[in-house]
Amino acid sequence: MRRADPLSSTFAALADPTRRAILARLALGELSVNELAKPFKMSGPAVSKHLKVLERAGLISRGRAAQRRPCRLAPAGLKSIDDWLAGYRRLWADRLDRLDYLSALQAKPGKAVSGSPKPPRSTKG
């Protein structure tokens, strides 16, 4: 894998259903590689490979206990995605508001729309 910027690595790590399933299990608590491997019917090395991708992406961390090295969710990676999304979140809220508004206008042609739905909020500010 080519060396990517951190955010690209995080998105790339999440572009795999097995890795997302691993995160979903770790959301419930820390697990060893063997514990993680069981329900996936995957070999230890196959799981380890996925874990390395997740660790490099800042999505999990590994314990230091020599034998078990439990995996746990590292919120930093998910937080970076959330921070990136934040700039867009208002955009689709506005878009949905506007669609509500337009469909209300179409439902009552020639009539001013009063009360809810509200007019679209400004995307500025």
Next chain:
Amino acid sequence: MRRADPLSSTFAALADPTRRAILARLALGELSVNELAKPFKMSGPAVSKHLKVLERAGLISRGRAAQRRPCRLAPAGLKSIDDWLAGYRRLWADRLDRLDYLSALQAKPGKAVSGSPKPPRSTKG
């Protein structure tokens, strides 16, 4: 590119800084391929390739006007990422609360922590 599940396609499409930069520009308004290509110093075909990935991932849509076919942001793709993140958001809020709580405990050894910071919220419910 192998055919992936929709969420994996969306994450994969976002794992590229040029494609994220395209989305950032489209967040300001719709643009033609030529308009999009300009600041990137990329060829039209190179931009078109990125646009196809974004379109397949549900992140942009293209107008039907034969000559211009303007691109616009499609909130559905970003919304699917946001919905996926929602399950984890509480988790890292809890984790950060807990870290605040622990550091407050360490700052005042042997003393009960009163007032803020609050004890960690339950992850259940």
